[in-house]
Structure formats: structure tokens, C-alpha cells
Amino acid sequence: MEYIIEVEGFKKHFRTVMTQRKVEAVKDVSFKVKPGEIFGFLGPNGAGKTTTMKAMMGLIRPTGGTIRILGGSPGQYAVMSRVGFLPEQPYFYDYLKPQELLHTFGRIFSIPRSVREKRIDELLRVVGLEDARNKTLRKFSKGMLQRIGIAQALINDPELIVLDEPLSGLDPIGRKEVIDLLASLKSQGKTVFFSSHILSDIERLCDRVVIIDKGFVKAEGTLEQLLGSGSGEKEILVGGLKDVASVELLAGVKSVEVVGSLVHRLVVENAQADEVLMSLLRAGLHIVSVSDQRISLESLFISQSGGGPAMEATI
Amino acid sequence: MSGSFGGSFNRIGAIAINTFTEASRNRAFIGLGIAAIALVVSSMAISGLAVSDQRARVLVDFGLFAVSLLLVVISITMGVILVFKEVDRKTFYVVLTKPIRRAEVLAGKLLGLLSVLVVTLFLMGLAWVLVLVIRDVALPADLFKALILTWLQAALVTSLALLFSTFASPILSGVFTFGVFIVGTMIPVLQDLLTLRKGPLAASPAMRFLAEGTIKVVPDMTVFNVSKELILGIPVTWHYVSGAFFYCLGWSALFFALAVLIFSRRDFN
Numbered sequence: 097m098e099y100i101i102e103v104e105g106f107k108k109h110f111r112t113v114m115t116q117r118k119v120e121a122v123k124d125v126s127f128k129v130k131p132g133e134i135f136g137f138l139g140p141n142g143a144g145k146t147t148t149m150k151a152m153m154g155l156i157r158p159t160g161g162t163i164r165i166l167g168g169s170p171g172q173y174a175v176m177s178r179v180g181f182l183p184e185q186p187y188f189y190d191y192l193k194p195q196e197l198l199h200t201f202g203r204i205f206s207i208p209r210s211v212r213e214k215r216i217d218e219l220l221r222v223v224g225l226e227d228a229r230n231k232t233l234r235k236f237s238k239g240m241l242q243r244i245g246i247a248q249a250l251i252n253d254p255e256l257i258v259l260d261e262p263l264s265g266l267d268p269i270g271r272k273e274v275i276d277l278l279a280s281l282k283s284q285g286k287t288v289f290f291s292s293h294i295l296s297d298i299e300r301l302c303d304r305v306v307i308i309d310k311g312f313v314k315a316e317g318t319l320e321q322l323l324g325s326g327s328g329e330k331e332i333l334v335g336g337l338k339d340v341a342s343v344e345l346l347a348g349v350k351s352v353e354v355v356g357s358l359v360h361r362l363v364v365e366n367a368q369a370d371e372v373l374m375s376l377l378r379a380g381l382h383i384v385s386v387s388d389q390r391i392s393l394e395s396l397f398i399s400q401s402g403g404g405p406a407m408e409a410t411i
Numbered sequence: 412m413s414g415s416f417g418g419s420f421n422r423i424g425a426i427a428i429n430t431f432t433e434a435s436r437n438r439a440f441i442g443l444g445i446a447a448i449a450l451v452v453s454s455m456a457i458s459g460l461a462v463s464d465q466r467a468r469v470l471v472d473f474g475l476f477a478v479s480l481l482l483v484v485i486s487i488t489m490g491v492i493l494v495f496k497e498v499d500r501k502t503f504y505v506v507l508t509k510p511i512r513r514a515e516v517l518a519g520k521l522l523g524l525l526s527v528l529v530v531t532l533f534l535m536g537l538a539w540v541l542v543l544v545i546r547d548v549a550l551p552a553d554l555f556k557a558l559i560l561t562w563l564q565a566a567l568v569t570s571l572a573l574l575f576s577t578f579a580s581p582i583l584s585g586v587f588t589f590g591v592f593i594v595g596t597m598i599p600v601l602q603d604l605l606t607l608r609k610g611p612l613a614a615s616p617a618m619r620f621l622a623e624g625t626i627k628v629v630p631d632m633t634v635f636n637v638s639k640e641l642i643l644g645i646p647v648t649w650h651y652v653s654g655a656f657f658y659c660l661g662w663s664a665l666f667f668a669l670a671v672l673i674f675s676r677r678d679f680n
Contacts, residue, residue: 110680147680153508156678176510183504189429191436203425204509206418248505 097167100256100287101129101152105161107311108147121147123311126161129289129304134282136302137291138397144311145291146184149260152289153181166256177205180249184260184291186241190234194225194244197233198251205252219247224273238265246274257281259290263297275301295394307397315396322396330369332362333384334376346372359384422511426519427526434489434527443488444531447481451538455546467548468642474539475557475638478532482565483592485531486524490572491584493520494674503679514671517573521667524569532562553647557637560652563659564635568592570663574670577677594625595632601625630662 108122122144129135139145150156152163154171168175188197195216202212220226223243228236233244242265249257262278263271271294278288278301292298298305299319306316315322329350337343337352337360344352348368355361364372369386376383434440454473494517497503506516536558543550551557571591575584601622604612612619634655637647 150504150679155504155507156680173510173512176508179508181505181508183501183508185501186505187501188505189433189502191433192429196432200425200429201505201509203428204422204506204511206421245505 097131099128099164100131100133100166101127101135101289102164103127103148103152103161104163106148106151106158106163107160108144108151108156109159120311122151124161125308125311125313127306127313127316129287131287132282132285133303134278134288134301135290136298136305137289137308138295138298138305139291139308142310143308145308146260148308149258149291152258153179177252178255180252180254180257182242182245182249182257182259182262185264186245188233188241188244188248190236191232193229193232194220194247195229197244198248201248201251207252215251215253219250222250222277223247224270239267239270242266242274243270246277254286256287256289259288261292262290263292263294271297295397328366329389330364330366331385331387331389332364332369332373332376333386334360334362335382335384337376337381343376346375348372363389419512419515422515423519423522426506426511426516427523430493430520430523431526434524440485440489440527443481443485444534447477447485447531447535448538450477450481451535452542453477454539455542466546470543470546470548471551471641472638474542475561475641478535478539478558479561479564479636481535482528482532482561483568486528486565486568487572487585487588487592489524489527490569491576491581491588493524493573494576495579495581495584498679507679513675517577517667517670517674521570521573524573525566528562528565528569532558532565551641552644553637553641556647556649556652557641560635560637560647560655563655564632567630567632567635567659567663567666570666570670574666574673577670577673591629592632594629596636598626598629598631599633630658634658 104126106122106125107120110119110121111117112119125144125148137145137149147156151158152165152170154169154176163170165175166178189200192200198216198219199212202215207215220229223246225240225243225247228240233241236244242262246259246262249259262274266274275297278290281288302319304316304318305322307314307322333355335358340352340360343349343360343362346368348365349372350363350365353361362372373383373386451474454470454477457469457473497506503516507513540550540554568588572584572588575587579587601612604610605619605622605626607613612622639645640647
């Protein structure tokens with residue numbers, strides 16, 4: 097199978113309850129996800145991300161366009177048995193304990209009890225809820241609910257995992273654990289499709305991203321394609337610099353700023369980068385790193401969603 | 412994922428067990444159950460108000476009335492939130508994205524609530540029998556059959572409440588379900604009025620048309636009420652009970668099919 101997810105010209109219109117006014121939640125969204133990818137789905141609030149993900153999961157029907165998941169239609173038995181889904185701000189049966197919830201979903205997948213028991217123990221360990229076995233879900237914090245949400249999405253050992261804002265509500269340690277978990281799922285050959293507002297995590301994790309806004313796709317591709325290989329500038333981190341004024345006068349140096357107690361960050365035009373580096377070395381300074389200056393995903397995101405200019409310096 | 416009968420049984424069973432667990436851990440339901448048993452027991456006090464030769468009759472009549480009423484109240488109050496609550500709290504987002512048909516979800520919810528009604532009926536029936544034994548009243552021969560008929564009535568009301576809960580709010584669903592139930596208890600009265608040559612139905616063709624239509628689209632709830640037979644000692648045959656079972660099954664299947672039709676087309680925004 098060439099693509100795990102194929103969304104082609106997806107549209108979704110709603111009518112308001114009171115006035116029956118037509119609302120175009122998604123106007124034209126197309127993208128494709130390959131097997132084994134971690135695919136990021138980006139967009140500001142109201143862009144149509146959750147609507148698109150609900151259509152992918154068969155919760156709503158498209159007004160127009162087609163959606164193919166694992167070669168089939170959303171909601172089909174054969175498709176949904178190979179998919180794990182975590183909705184945004186998930187709600188669960190709060191009178192159940194975590195293992196009871198997972199048993200309920202395990203039964204839906206017709207997983208034999210002995211297999212279920214082992215899988216539940218493993219999942220509770222993986223999401224860090226082993227100590228919460230005897231608590232009902234109504235006593236869970238938001239972060240704990242997010243963790244049990246991820247566990248239920250993995251109960252059937254799915255090929256495709258679709259997660260709507262999986263990092264929301266988690267503390268920094270929880271976020272790191274989930275990021276590690278997503279990376280380990282990728283290493284197991286699984287395809288992960290997730291939306292997030294935490295762009296640094298998307299940048300760190302995703303092979304490819306699609307950015308949507310106001311119901312349209314604004315950009316799609318690998319991070320390399322979207323952010324470019326460079327902006328025509330290099331970033332040089334240098335240690336031991338005391339005479340900042342003389343460095344600022346060197347040809348090609350666009351800016352110098354302090355980024356730590358001992359390190360300065362220089363932005364230099366590519367054409368003059370070699371000469372600047374030689375001058376710094378001759379002055380006996382310590383070169384910490386040299387890298388291409390790329391626009392950040394955040395800058396791209398802001399520019400694509402009409403929030404400002406795209407070309408901003410990255411750190 | 413198994414699309415076989417066994418797989419379907421597992422999926423319906425998972426939802427049914429969950430629905431039963433929810434009710435058994437719901438304080439409001441437990442309170443309602445205790446109130447139901449208390450009402451049955453209170454028939455002892457009410458029978459004390461009756462003249463001595465009527466006490467046994469009151470105990471039988473009021474006891475069956477209490478069991479029937481409270482079972483219907485539980486059916487309506489729990490039935491109208493069966494679907495609405497899951498949509499409102501978005502718990503369906505996780506369930507419906509699993510490999511399960513929407514019809515299987517509804518079947519599981521319905522079976523779960525019917526199981527709750529079986530347990531409630533057992534406890535209320537037990538309380539009723541204890542009251543009769545304590546008051547030294549001979550147990551009616553067809554008490555067990557009367558209790559089965561009461562449960563069938565509650566099952567029919569539950570399927571009706573489930574239908575309304577697929578598209579209306581709990582309050583509206585409750586009003587609709589209770590309204591149909593009340594009209595259903597008056598079907599024989601409407602039938603009698605239609606046979607009269609005088610009266611409102613004879614005078615107005617529009618009213619007559621409305622009454623005839625009502626008889627066709629509303630189930631007759633009096634089919635399940637055998638209190639008169641119990642008191643007068645008229646036998647309630649198994650043939651009658653099986654007829655009532657199929658009557659309940661037919662209407663419930665119709666309401667369930669309509670619920671599935673509506674629920675399957677629904678978007679979960």
C-alpha cells in the first residue's frame with residue numbers, strides 16, 4: 097500500500113441549529129500519508145483539523161471529496177480494527193478504573209482475555225499509570241486522562257495511530273514520555289498522524305507536516321521542503337568573544353547577539369561565511385557550531401496562517 | 412476484527428456490561444431502587460387504611476402497581492439519557508471509532524438497561540412477595556407471570572425512550588416517552604369511544620380519524636396489566652404471556668430499527 101491515509105478534496109459544511117446558516121468548516125483539504133511516517137497536522141484553532149480527523153475516523157461524513165484509510169473507507173470494520181484514535185480532550189467512563197476501561201475496549205476488538213490482561217498490564221506500564229489501577233477515572237487529572245487515552249488507542253496494537261492534540265495537558269515529563277512513545281511506535285513501523293499546537297514537538301518528531309488554515313491546505317511536505325535548506329545565511333556560535341564591535345564591522349555579519357554567558361550568536365551571509373570564520377579563528381576565538389540559518393516551523397506556521405512574516409531567525 | 416456472529420456478540424456484550432456497570436455504580440439509580448422497594452413495602456401501611464376484607468386485595472393491587480410504575484419510571488429516566496449522555500460527554504468519540512457497528516452500540520445499550528430492569532424487578536418482586544408473606548396474604552397463582560408482563564412493558568418503554576434519545580434532549584425524550592406511555596394505557600378507552608354512536612368521536616370525523624390513527628401507531632400498554640386478573644383469580648395463561656412477549660418484541664423491534672436508522676445517519680460534530 098503506497099499511502100496509509102489519502103484525503104482528496106475533503107469538504108465539510110454544517111448548518112447552524114437555530115438559523116440553519118451554512119458554515120464551511122473545511123473547504124478543500126488534500127494530503128497523503130505514507131506507511132511508517134510520523135505526520136504532523138498543523139493549523140490554528142478553527143482551521144478544520146478536528147473536523148478533518150473526525151471525518152477520517154468516520155464520526156462525520158464528508159460533504160465533498162474522498163477519504164481513504166488503510167485502503168478502505170473511514171468507519172469500515174476492517175479499517176477501524178487496524179486504527180487507534182485519541183480524540184481532543186478525551187472523555188471516558190469516569191466510573192471505571194483504567195484496566196476496566198481497557199478491558200471494555202479490548203472486548204470490542206474481540207481480544208481474548210489472556211492476551212488482553214497482558215496487553216493492559218504492558219500499556220498501563222508504558223503510559224505510567226501502573227500506580228493508578230485502583231482509582232476510578234473521575235479521580236484522574238487531565239494529564240492522567242490523556243495517558244489512559246493513549247493507552248486505549250493502542251489496545252489493539254494498531255498499524256495507524258491518529259492522535260488529536262496528544263501532548264495537551266501533559267507536564268514536561270509527561271510530554272517527553274509521550275514523545276518517546278511516539279518515536280518508539282515509529283521504530284516499530286507504525287504510522288502516526290497527530291495534531292499539535294506545540295510546534296517544537298512537531299519539528300522534533302515529524303517526517304512530514306501539513307499546515308491548514310480556514311479550511312484550506314496552506315503547506316505540505318517534509319520539514320526540509322517547507323523550511324528550506326537555508327535562507328542564504330549561516331549561524332555561527334562563538335565562544336570567548338569580547339570585542340563585539342569589531343566583529344560587527346566584518347563584511348557579511350548581519351547580527352551579533354549574546355545567547356549565554358560565554359557564547360555569542362552571529363548571523364552571517366553565506367558568501368562571506370568562510371572569511372568571517374577565518375577572522376574569528378585568527379582572533380583565537382572558539383567556534384562552537386556553524387549551521388544553516390533556517391526559518392522555524394513556528395515562523396512558517398504564523399506566516400501560513402496569516403499571522404505575520406515567514407522569514408524570521410531561528411535559534 | 413471479526414465481523415462474525417461471535418464478534419458481534421462480544422461487541423454488544425462489551426457495551427451491555429458497561430451500561431450495567433454504569434447503572435450499578437450510579438448513586439441516583441441506587442437511590443431510585445431503594446425508593447422503589449420502599450414503595451412496595453409501604454403498601455403494608457396503605458392496606459391498613461382499607462376495610463379488613465379488602466386488605467389482601469389492596470396489597471396485591473398496590474404492590475403490582477408500585478412495581479409496574481417504578482419500573483416504567485426507571486426505564487424512562489435511564490432510557491432517555493442512554494444515547495444523549497454519551498454524545499453530550501463525547502464518550503462516543505472513543506467508542507464509535509472502534510470496529511463496532513452503530514446498531515451494535517445501541518443493541519448493547521438497550522440490553523444493558525434491560526439487564527438493569529431484570530435486577531430491579533427481581534428486588535422489587537422479592538420485596539412484594541415478602542410483604543404478602545408477612546401480611547399472611549396468599550400469593551396469587553399468576554404472580555410470576557404478572558411480574559414478567561411488567562418487565563415486558565418496561566422493556567417496550569425502554570426501546571421507545573432509546574428511540575427518542577437518538578435525536579432529542581433528555582427532557583423532550585422524557586416528555587415524548589411518558590406521553591406515548593400514557594396514551595398507550597388509554598387505548599382500550601379510545602377503542603370503546605370509537606364504538607359509540609354518540610360522543611365526541613362520533614360527532615367529529617377529524618377526532619375520529621385522530622383516535623383511529625393513535626390506536627394504530629401507539630402500542631397498547633394495557634396488554635401488560637393483569638392486576639384485575641390477579642385480584643379476581645382469573646388465570647393468566649402462558650399463551651397470553653407469550654402473545655404479550657411477541658407484541659412487545661414487535662413494537663420494540665420497530666422502535667429499535669427506527670433508532671438505528673436515525674443514529675447511523677448522525678454526524679458527531
